[in-house]
Every structure is written in C-alpha cells, then in structure tokens.
Amino acid sequence: MSHYKSNLRDIEFNLFELFNVQEYLGTGVFEDMDADTAREILSEVERVAREDLAASFVDSDRNPPVFDPATNSAPVPASFKKSYDTWMESGFWALGLPEEIGGTTAPPSLVWSTGEMVLGAQAPIWMYCTGPSMGSVVFKNSNGVERDIKIAKLMLEKQWGATMVLTEPDAGSDVGAGKTFATPNDDGTWNISGVKRFITSAESDLQENIMHLVLARPKGVEGVGGPGTKGLSLFLVPKYHFDVESGELTGERNGVYVTNVEHKMGLKVSNTCEVTFGDAQVGGGEPARGWLLGEVHDGIRQMFDVIENARMMVGTKAIATLSTGYLNALEYAKSRIQGADLTQSSDKAAPRVTITHHPDVRRSLMTQKSFAEAMRSLVIYTATWQDKVFVTKAAGERDELAEAVNDLLLPIVKGYGSERSWVLLGTESLQTFGGSGFLQEYPIEQYVRDAKIDTLYEGTTAIQGQDFFFRKIVKDQGRALGHLAGEIKAFVESEAGNPQLKNERDLLAHGLADAEAMVSAMINDLMSAQDEIRNIYKVGLNTTRLLMALGDVVCAWLLLRGAEVALDRLAGDAGADKAYYEGKVAAAQWFAQTNLPRLAAELKIAQGANLDVMELDEAAF
C-alpha cells in the first residue's frame, strides 16, 4: 500500500471552486489547456504519484546512494530509478515550460498542483528532473545567443540533469562570499576553479549528462568580478562535453567532479554533493570548462530565476508532506482503539473507543487538517498570481502588481510553510500514532526527517524573514502588502459567510490589525536606526516573527474564503460532498479561533523588542 495519501479533492476545490482558474483555462495563451484537460492531468499525476513514484519511498531511504571516491560516482537504487523513469516517460515534467524549447504551455497553478502530488509522494524525483526547467532559465537568460538557446533545447530534449551551484564551504546564506572563480579562454569558454558544497543532484546514474549552473567570479576581465553577489557571473558547466549542434556527447569528461556525498538525516536518495571544479588532483585533472550565460555579468539576478522557483518548490514539498502526514495520522486515529470516552473515564468497565473520540486527538487532527488545507490554499493562491504574470508576459506586457504580490508571498510559502509543516509533522502527526509513530513501520518518522531540510535549504527561515521585511515590504514601499491587506480588509468588511463566519471575520480583522501594527513598529525601529544604527537589531529580532504572523493572517483569510464557498455549496444540495464542505467550514473556524488571538501577544513581544540580548556578553550564553 502506498505511503502517499493525496488530497486531490482539496486541490480541485482550490483550483476550480475557490480561485476559478477555469475562467482563463482554455482561453488565450492557455487555449490548449482547458479545465477538462487540466482535471485529466491532475487525475493521472495523482495515480502515477501514489502508485509509481511512492513505490520507491522507503527503499530509497533505507538503501541510499553510496559515494565511490574511486569513480566520483553515487548511483541511485534501482527502485528509485524505476520511479524516476516512470515520471520522465509520463512527460508531465514538461508542463509549464516554454514551447519554443519543447515544453507544454500550462498555468503555474496547474504545475504546482501536480507538484504537490509528486513532491508528497517522492520529492527527490521532482528535484532530479529539473534539468528541463533549468533549461528554461538558460533560454530566458540567453539574450538571443544562439549557442545558449541550443543548449536550453538540448536540456529538454535529452532530459539532462541540472544543478544550481551557489554554496561554498564558507559561503552559505552569504552567497556573495563565494571564492570560486572563472578565467576566460581564447575560444570564448571559461575555466572554473573552486569547491562548491551542498549541491543537490550533482551526481547520479539517472541522466546521460548534467548541466551545472555555476556562480563564479570572473577574473582577469576589467570592470567585472568585484566583491559580493553583484560580482558573480553565471556559467554553464557540463559534466560531459558535447557537440552543441547535435547534442551528442563527445566522450570527453569535463573537469567537474563530485568529491563527496553528504550523509544526511533524511531525503537520502537526493544526492547532496561537494563538487570540485578544475582541480589538477581530481578525476583526470582536466580543466572545468564552461560558457558564460548571456552577455552580461549579472549572475545573481539570473540565479534568482532558479531560486524563486526552488523556494516555491520547497514550500510546496513541505506542505505536501504535512498533508500526507495528516491523512496517515487520521487513518490511524480512526482505527486505533485506546481508552474510554472522557465522559466515562471514571467507569473502568466503559467501552474502549477509537482515539478520534478524545478531545486532544481531535484538537490535534483539526490543527493538522486546518494548516495542511490553509497552506495548500496559500501555494495555489500564490501560483494564481504567477498565472497572471504568465498571461501578461505572453501578451508582451508586464503585470507589476502580480510580480510584486508573488514576490511577497514566496517567503511565506517557503519560510512559513516549511516551519509550520516540519513542526506539525513532529508534534502532531507523529504524536497521533503514540509510540508507534517512532517506528519505521509507519511513514511519519521519515516524513519528519525528510521535511526538516525544508526550513534550511534555499534560504533558511531567517533569510526568508529578512527577505520578507527588507526586500518584499520596505524596498517595495509596502505596495504588494498594501494590496493584499486591502483584499483582506474588503473580505472582513463584507457579509461573506454570514452569520456563520461573523466571529471569524472579526478575529481576522484583529489579526490583520495586529500584524500591520507589527510592521509599523518595525518600520519605526528601522527609521530610528538612521540615528542609532544598533536599533536595526530590534528589526532583526522580529523579522521571523513578522513572517509567521502574516503567514497566519493570509492562511486564515484563504481558509475563510474557502469556507464562504463551502457554506454556499451547503446551502444547496452538496450531495456526497456534504462532509467535505462541512470540514472546510470547520477547519477555517478552527484556524481562526486557535491561531489569530495569539497575534496580539506576538505584537506585544515585537513592540517590546530591546537590545538586551544583543548587548549580552557572548560568554553569558
């Protein structure tokens, strides 16, 4: 039986009942992707994910790849290769990629909905198969350079692997501290030298070639290669050399070798590699030759095309794991008989009941359900803004508001999504199983191990918090936040869901006001830092707090919007969906009642920020 429990019903609710994507499916740029086709795709991806991709979940954890230093290789287990091949044969990986290079036009909301199911069933498959999508980044940044367009097409056609190569042993969050450098050759190629760390998918036996997208600092060229991230350029460095015209491998090895594969707590089949470029002592000692992408040296901006997508991916993965964790916990709770009903606890002979009868288990299950459904809504809502960006770009225009709102939401999807998911998987989903949750017989312990990384890679939660406040709110001058807050206020002031949701809309109004007051307090601290620079520490003490607070507000709002739709359906004949819609209303009410009142305390803490902890001698810690 599959470990993976999908929630296609809820995905479809978000797409077709809450956000109404069918209004633009089958039209304009999405002419060939109508709602029926989208539903068929979702249904087939659900089946493949549950049956085929999930099949290697346990084996690939218990028998992970082993690094062989003699050959610099780390083959994946056969079970995983089978799952991977099934996914590649399905062709669904091409959804959302540009048709010019062989992709299939599809709205991001559909792509991320399929993503949830793949990532929930066997996340490393999605991560190993990103060569084609990174090909689209190469295409986007090719500046019309024919060679790069051809490379982009080959990355799709040949289904090569690809990596994002930023991190170094001493340059993690601080990408600009990277020392890897690139020197130009006479033939237009560059030689890359340095050691990178924590590089996902840099080695496996899944693809015939891997294209590394490497940030390095150009040397020996006037005016470029200065300190920090702005001095970095993006280079395309293949594992094997190939003929750009035909795509055939030449048989020559490039001097880029995996020199270690990390031993990790979870997500073990996903090879996390140390990669050495152009070291005479490594492999055959060949130089690591690559091409500068495009014509300009703006590697960090180009790499953020990958990073933004990867942050969305990580948030979606985390949320997908919480959802299947919850559904596994629910199934267990419905069958596990333990103890008497609390109302009969003094009667030692009272009948034993399933644990779903116990208040604390119900609290836990409803907490899991409401967060899983709220954050699914958050992912799909964010993706609908990406749909708007997609549609306007296709028309040769820009929707700056859509871009900004998407940018604002990304750190919430990634930072808030991963934190809430990882914590809830451990404290609630695993806990539902009692001691059995600690056993490998059930998938939850692996979920917990596999999900922890989501708060760490692609920018830690601390980085997401800083990005959220300094870049997405302050640098944006509050435009995107103002728009979102305006939408939430309009909902609060409406008659939505009356009378059932009146109390919750009131709670939302207070929650939003508290979060906005938190932003104001932080802006005040930031302003005061102009006179006393140390006051910026007060801001830094609160960036993660604000991210989590606004995450709660946005999630509550989205759930309540869903509840309004559900109430509407319940007012008619909901038929077989009655319990589903009742669950939507209950989850929204629960989320609002049990999370939003806490924001008043968070505001108080934020307003009380002081410098004590910053002034404390390190020795006192």
Ligand code: ST9
């Ligand atoms: C990693 C791998 O962790 C994990 C797993 C990978 C799985 C592989 C799967 C990948 C799938 C992806 C497929 C992609 C395909 C795409 C398909 C498309 C259909 N937003 O603030 P400044 C830029 S890898 C946008 O001064 P600092 C911007 O250009 C490791 N851009 O930064 C800006 O210039 P300007 C992950 C942003 O102080 C410039 O950067 N590592 C954003 O120099 C400089 O900005 C990390 O994530 C943004 N949010 O450097 C690093 N932010 O201002 C974490 C910056 O003029 N660290 N830019 O616009 C950070 O993010 C730091 O904040 C820092 C700071 C490095 C940016």
